[in-house]
Amino acid sequence: MIEVENLTKRYGNILAVDRVSFRVDSGEIVGFLGPNGAGKTTIMRILTGFIPPTGGRAILSGFDIMEKPLEVKRRIGYLPEHPPIYNDMLVSPYLEFVSQLKEVEAKERTREVRRVMDLCGLTEVENRLIGNLSRGYRQRVGLAQALLGDPEILVLDEPTIGLDPRQIIEIRELIKNLRSEHTIILSSHILPEVEMLCGRVIIIHEGKIVAEDRPEHLQSTLKSSDRLFVQVGRAGPEVPESIRRIPGVISVFTEEKIPGGYLIDLERDEQKVREEVARVIVAGGFGLLELKPIRMSLEEVFVRLTTVESGSPEEGGKFS
């Protein structure tokens, strides 16, 4: 189990992580989603005890990372952003070495190394120099290393990066199978991946949690929120102006690709508002050609949550 309270990390003047709090129960897979530089890696590094937080607390498996770092480290498997592999070592001696660092019992060691090599599909390269392996294999060696010793908690920073589509599917299957007995935090850029693997998604932007929910919820919360597309025959500055005056409309954007197209953000997708929009356009004589609600994919939810729109700085506030 992982409990994080008001975690803060400051590098000089830069606030990399800003009062982040969340909780991950045993057996849960939680996905961190966010653009580059959002603070995902920093949070993971704090959780694994690689860097200390500036403020706040993180408790993993009942141990505070600041007070009992070694106890926490005994219970964590960590795959960093760049797999921590020594290029001048062979695959199986490398895993032997890591298993020693992770205090795997001497008599279990060979079996444990074999187990993770089987899991990650490394058996055919066990006697090759890590430096000569392809990107995908190196990533798998990194993952194998994290699984050694069967730790309670797995922290995986972009586990499928650099893999080809077939390998990605394999690794996802592997992570799915680990779910039952591990607590897993993973970060990703790939939304379908998070959607597929994670029971819960935490969207991080500029060091803050902007949304936290089950992936299907996250989608549906925003799905109905909200967007209308209209196309009018006679576009002009007065079109968005008059639409904006309708109560329930948050903002209006011009859709660049379609002449006379506008995107309208609504507070709620209410029939009343939709009717009103239609009425205003017709009454204004703009020539209504099309009006339809737009469904958002998780991708769009993500973009929307992590794009600060002018005029609505509290955009994500309602979810946190």
Added chain:
Amino acid sequence: MKKIQALVIKELGSYFISPVAYVIIFIFLAVAGFLFFQILSYFNVQSIQMMRYPGLLDRLNLNDMVLFPFFHNVVVFFTFLIPVLTMRLLSEEKKLGTGELLFTSPITTTEVVLGKFFSAALLILVMLLFSFVYPLVILIFGNPDAGPILTAYLGLFLLGCAAAGLGLLTSSLTENQIIAVISAWGILILLLIIGWAAQSVGPTFGAVLQHLSFMEHFQSFSKGIIELKGVVYYLSFIFFTLFLTQRVLDSQSWR
């Protein structure tokens, strides 16, 4: 302790899988061999000359005329090779991101430092063992006093370990191996020549500088004397550098 052992085995493996260890040992032996050959030829010339003055023959002494100058010259080159051995030990962990594994594993920074240091110390031992062929030649074909040879080797080993401690410290400070090795060299040169300033700064401070000198303490080892102050100097130098290295690693995970 097991984790230190695991680290030592891993580091020694890396030394010998990559050509680093072979290259360094080879170059060390080649240069030492050249020095040995030169000194021995000079000794030959001198002994032929002395044949003419039988009274001087008992002045011919293998220890004084071959081994002492040999060690005296070899030690400088030897000292400068050590930072090359140690330069990658910690800087590479940082550069390649493998430190992220090392410092998120249940291993303390003290264990990391000791593991790295012992692997360097073992490699130094291997280097010195190979170089023993030269004194061995003298031992087989002459009859030198074996005592000073052994004390000289003890001195070389202690001095090598002290240089390794320093090398480890500079390696912990940067992720650039070149910077690590150059700064270790700078400090070593300073420590080698610090005694030169002794004459010009007055007797008390001069003595202090004399005692700080890296070479000063080796002199007595190569003459066959194990001086307590020499042993203490090298051991405390090792301890001090390793302690600082451990502090550096700790502070890096605190920043």
